[in-house]
Amino acid sequence: MNELTFTRKQEIHFLAMVSLFWFAQYVYIPYQTTYLTLRGVGSAFTGMVVGAYGISQLLFRFPIGLCADSAGRHKIFIMAGTLASGLASVFRIFWCNGPGFLVANLFSGLASAMWISFMVFYTNHFSAGDQQTATSRIVLFNNFGMLLGFLCSTVGYKQVGMTGICFLSICAGLLAFFLSAQIREPASHTGIKPVRELLSVCKIKRLWLFAFIALIQQGIQLTTAMSFTNQILKELGASDGLVGISSIIYMISAVGFAAFAASATCRRKGPGFWIPAVLAIVALYCVLVPSAKSIHMLLILQILPGLSTGILFSFAASEAMQGIPAGSKSTAMGLFQAVYAAGMTTFPVFTGALATAAGIRLGYLLLAGIACLGGIVAMIFYKRKAVSHPLSS
Numbered sequence: 001m002n003e004l005t006f007t008r009k010q011e012i013h014f015l016a017m018v019s020l021f022w023f024a025q026y027v028y029i030p031y032q033t034t035y036l037t038l039r040g041v042g043s044a045f046t047g048m049v050v051g052a053y054g055i056s057q058l059l060f061r062f063p064i065g066l067c068a069d070s071a072g073r074h075k076i077f078i079m080a081g082t083l084a085s086g087l088a089s090v091f092r093i094f095w096c097n098g099p100g101f102l103v104a105n106l107f108s109g110l111a112s113a114m115w116i117s118f119m120v121f122y123t124n125h126f127s128a129g130d131q132q133t134a135t136s137r138i139v140l141f142n143n144f145g146m147l148l149g150f151l152c153s154t155v156g157y158k159q160v161g162m163t164g165i166c167f168l169s170i171c172a173g174l175l176a177f178f179l180s181a182q183i184r185e186p187a188s189h190t191g192i193k194p195v196r197e198l199l200s201v202c203k204i205k206r207l208w209l210f211a212f213i214a215l216i217q218q219g220i221q222l223t224t225a226m227s228f229t230n231q232i233l234k235e236l237g238a239s240d241g242l243v244g245i246s247s248i249i250y251m252i253s254a255v256g257f258a259a260f261a262a263s264a265t266c267r268r269k270g271p272g273f274w275i276p277a278v279l280a281i282v283a284l285y286c287v288l289v290p291s292a293k294s295i296h297m298l299l300i301l302q303i304l305p306g307l308s309t310g311i312l313f314s315f316a317a318s319e320a321m322q323g324i325p326a327g328s329k330s331t332a333m334g335l336f337q338a339v340y341a342a343g344m345t346t347f348p349v350f351t352g353a354l355a356t357a358a359g360i361r362l363g364y365l366l367l368a369g370i371a372c373l374g375g376i377v378a379m380i381f382y383k384r385k386a387v388s389h390p391l392s393s
Contacts, residue, residue, distance in 0.1 A: 006125045010184070015141040017082065017179040018118060022145030024085040024173035025108055027153050028092065028165050029146075030247035032101065033227050034234050035162050041098040043231075047352020049101045050227045054344030056109025061341055065116045065334020069198050069327060074117035075185040081114025082180045086173015089166035096162060109341075111173075116333045119317070121185075124326070131321065136262035136314040143258050143309060147251035154244025201324060201332040209381060210320035211339035213275060216374040217312045219343025220282055220367050223351045225250045225305035228360060229289055229298065238295050246302050253306020261314040271315040272382035278312040279375035286368035290361040 006014070036046050068077055084107060091104035119138060126134040149172075153165050160167075201207060230243050238246070260266050266274070285304040292298045317336065324332040351363035 011125075013179060014122060014183070015138070017078075017176050017183075018122075018138060018141045019145030019148065020172045020176035020179065021082050021085050021111075021118070022142050023149040023152075024082075024089070024169045024176060025112060025149075026146040027149030027169050027172070028089065028162065029226050030150055030153050030230065030244050031157055031162060031165070031240065033231050034240070034243060036098060036101060037231065037234070039097055043352045043355045045098050045352075046227075047348045047350075047355075049098060049105055050222060050348035050352070051345045052102050052105040053109045053112070053222070054341045054346075054348075056106050057113045057341030058338055058345050060110060060113035061116060061338040062331075062334040064113050065330040065332070065337075066198055068117050068120070068330035068334075072327075073185065074121040074330070075180070075183050077114045077117035078121065078183065079177060079180045081111045081118070082173055082176035084108070084111035084114070084173075085176065086170040089169035089173070092166040092169075093163050113337075113341075116330055116337055120330045120333055121183075123321075124329070132267060132314070132318040133262050135318040135321075136258055139310070139314045139317070140255060140258035140262065143251060143254040147248065147255050150244065150247040150251050154241060154248055157240055157244060198328050198331045201328045202335060204324070204332070206322065207320050207324070207332055207336060208339070209377070210316045211336045213279075213374055213378060214313060214316040214320070214336065214340035215343035216279070216370055217282070217308055217316065217343075218340040219347030220286065220371060221305050221309055222344050223347045223367065224286065224289065224364065225302060227348060228351060228355065228363070229302070232289065232292070232360060233295060233298055236292075236295050236298070238298075242295060242299070246299055249299055250302040250306045250309075253303045254309040255306075257307045257310025258314060259310075261311045266311065271319050272386070274311050274315055275319075275378045276375040276382075278308055279371050279378065282308050282312070283368040283371035283375070286364045286371060290364045 033046055033050070036049060041049070064077060068074055088104045088107035088111060091100050091107060094100075095103065119135070122138050123131055123134045149169075152168055156168075157165055226247070230246060233243050233246055261274075281304055285301060285308075288301055289298065292301065320336045321329065321332060347367065351360075351367065354360075354363035354366065
């Protein structure tokens with residue numbers, strides 16, 4: 001399976017680039033919703049802005065995965081993603097209103113569409129038995145980059161505003177681009193793969209199932225913890241600093257639980273336990289947040305979506321890729337990520353529309369119901385697996 005084995009230095013180099021990439025993508029996120037609200041942008045349009053981030057991913061992830069597998073190359077896609085992550089914030093600086101952020105988020109979504117190649121390139125350096133650990137590790141550094149971004153924005157937003165925060169995004173993206181240019185990738189010796197052969201992964205039901213689980217997790221995370229929960233905090237009287245602290249609590253939780261997901265302790269329970277359990281916790285979060293009467297309660301609740309990001313997403317990704325042929329992994333990952341991008345696109349839009357029409361509580365309760373549905377589907381899958389393969393469950 002492996003064409004290379006990372007040296008320690010190469011792995012550190014790559015994971016540092018991953019963190020810079022996600023820093024560039026998320027440093028402005030804690031204040032995006034509140035910033036747009038202060039500029040007079042309504043909840044429905046704000047939902048469209050947040051959802052626009054997923055639109056580009058929905059459109060481009062699968063074709064990018066197909067192209068990467070067909071060519072047998074990843075470096076060019078990684079370089080394009082790092083460059084786009086920084087350049088997106090140019091729009092936020094020079095077109096600092098609702099439409100400008102909409103265009104910028106479409107561009108950021110294009111950058112995130114390249115995440116396929118980051119993950120496949122990294123996990124290809126590990127054996128089949130180490131795929132869960134490798135997936136959890138790259139998700140850990142993904143979340144660590146977001147955490148650094150949230151820390152910087154919380155400390156600096158009051159002093160430098162959205163313009164200064166977006167300038168940091170540009171700098172991080174360009175530095176990640178410089179590091180990506182130094183990646184060593186072996187020459188492909190398999191030739192161009194037929195598209196029909198690559199498309200055969202679309203018939204794998206397991207891939208679709210765990211893409212659906214990730215759709216729920218990513219859609220709810222982006223809609224709540226990274227967007228409308230911050231708006232609820234502001235309505236309760238939270239300062240900009242507390243909004244930033246809320247995002248930091250969420251990201252520290254995500255980093256910690258991603259590290260836990262890579263541990264032997266977590267793996268002993270297995271995905272059959274963790275996926276339904278964490279979806280139940282996500283549903284509980286969606287019920288409790290709109291009912292919270294204090295800022296402190298909301299800050300504590302931000303631990304729960306971090307658990308979802310750190311554990312649930314790691315397991316969903318590794319479960320989806322189980323049994324996928326090495327030469328088709330980018331295509332499968334492209335499909336997986338395109339499906340969950342649909343959740344990142346639609347969930348914020350309909351939650352914003354419901355918030356405008358009937359209040360934010362109804363939107364959160366609907367998300368709770370969707371999380372429960374995902375948990376039930378996962379429980380049925382693992383129960384059937386236990387019956388048909390009792391020794392492997």
